[in-house]
Amino acid sequence: MGIIKTNKVIAAVIVFTAVCLSAYIGIPVSADEPAQKASSIEKFLFGEALPEEAYIIIDKLQNEIKKNPINNANYAAIAFFYDYLGAYGKALEAITSEIKYTPEKSEWDIIYGNFAREYLNLNRLGDVRKPALKSLKFNSRNIASRMILLKYYILKGRYREACLELKILSRLDKETDFYYEIYAYCFDRIKNGNDIIELFKELVKTNPDSYLAHRILGTAIRDFSYGDMEKNLPMMMESFNKALELNPKYIPIYISISNTYMYLGLKTNNKSYLKESLNQINKAYKLDQKNLKLAYCAGYIFLAMDEYDKGIERLEYVFNRGFNDQDTSELLAAAYNNKAYSYYETGKNIKEGLKIIDKAIMLDPNNGMILSTKAELLYKAKRFKEAYEYIQMAIKLKPDEPGIKQDLANIEKAMKGK
Secondary structure, eight states: OOEETTTTEEEOOOOOOOOOOOOOOOOOSSSOOOSOOHHHEEEETTOOSHHHHHHHHHHHHHHHHHTTOOOOOHHOOOOOOOOHOOOOHHHHHHHHHHHHHOOSSHHHHHHHHHHHHHHHHHTTTGGGGHHHHHHHHOOTTTTTHHHHHHHHHHHHOOOOHHHHHHHHHHHHSSSSHHHHHHHHHHHHHHHOOHHHHHHHHHHHHTTTHHHHHHHHHHHHHHHTOGHHHHHHHHHHHHHHHHHHHHHHHHHHHHHHHHHHHHHHHHHHOOOHHHHHHHHHHHEEEEEOTTTHHHHHHHHHHHHHHHHHHHHHHHHHHHHTTTSSSSSHHHHHHHHHHHHHHHHHHHHOOHHHHHHHHHHHHHHTTOOOHHHHHHHHHHHTTOOOOHHHHHHHHHOOOOOOOHHHHHHHHHHEEEEHOO
């Protein structure tokens, strides 16, 4: 989430970004003595380990290989850790050794899937398809290998084959939204937005009864409309409405529509779009009144509408129930900041404003804009020495921000005249 200071108020801005999806390399467990315990591997799967830890384990594994060069699990594990480090060439070498010592056809679907994965990581597209298909020959239900094959078809521009793979994946796992996952992948790797839109148009043709396909097509049109977003709104809504027609109880569709109107409202400064954004969230609330994502969205919209009390109420509800990641913390801090700044603007309730801005600082202590708001409130309270301390901290973080420079000048002038 991005926050910027405009007319001395922090405004929330929706930034559509691809979701970074963690992936993993499969590790066979058929060897008599697996090299790593599951708990150690899981630490890396969740991205919680430092690179230094991976190198330490790799050194240990290499020593184990010298003692017992035929234990295929050691090669599998070392490939995993090289993959974690982004050393895909070395991971590929380790997998090559792994298959040499793996009993014939024993978990070869995983190994050949890993071959395909590393070729994809190395952008060696010409080498991806063959091992991916070989993996599926041993196990046609291997989802990881099908995802690799799907990505290969997309990067090669073979959209019809990609659509068929996506259809198979959706049958294999009906709980996962593979359409959204692959959209995030495309967003990050395909430069031409029109190519992504064409891919998802093809997906809709191949899977016309998939509400997930229609939702993502609407999302793609929205995200790549740029200056034509308002003009393309009917096309987006056609896709979103079709998705709702197919599944009126799927809450993410309402959120996608809400985000669309939210972005338009911020882009055009048209409050009616913000009201429609909130209207979509209220429709979804009827399906699930305890949904934290909906409360978060409502808080975001209220902040954009300058209804800070309502925004704070929703965001505190979310935050206090465990939905307190960095984005939520920063958004709640922005809401506190804007509420506190409204007191600065009116010159009333300055003490209350200082209490509120302290809440913002606790959540986002290194935000120069928020620190400058505290400096401004202290300035209003004629506590110039404290104001100077906070504006100094703010300007170190935001040295080129015009508003903060002006705050510094005002405070320095007040201190000289005191």
